[in-house]
Amino acid sequence: MSVAKTRKTSSNKKSTRAKTSKKTQNTFKVKGVKLLEKVQELIKEGNVRRITILDKNGKTLIIIPLTIGVIGVVIAPVLAAVGAVAALVTECTIKVERK
Numbered sequence: 001m002s003v004a005k006t007r008k009t010s011s012n013k014k015s016t017r018a019k020t021s022k023k024t025q026n027t028f029k030v031k032g033v034k035l036l037e038k039v040q041e042l043i044k045e046g047n048v049r050r051i052t053i054l055d056k057n058g059k060t061l062i063i064i065p066l067t068i069g070v071i072g073v074v075i076a077p078v079l080a081a082v083g084a085v086a087a088l089v090t091e092c093t094i095k096v097e098r099k
Helices: 032-045 075-088
Strands: 003-008 014-020 023-031 048-055 060-065 091-098
Touching: 023 032, 032 048, 032 075, 032 091, 060 075
Parallel strands: none
Antiparallel strands: 003 014, 014 023, 023 091, 048 060, 048 091
16 A cells, blocks of 8 residues: 655655655656756765656656665766756656665
């Protein structure tokens, strides 16, 4: 059974949280220019396991699997790819899976 909650974040964007057996998913709607900033913020939190970026139609653009040891030099090319995606889209959704 999953429970879905919707709450407002500090930047007036809707966030959806669904709990499913020890995993939590959050969804954030962001503009393209804020995409890279939000992804970097999520990576720094440390408890994120996967970030999926979807376009405004719900099509998956990029999936970023994260593990504890992947922070640093390995993540730099991924952030470059996120920056390229941000340049192409005007509005997107970030789906975050936490453990």
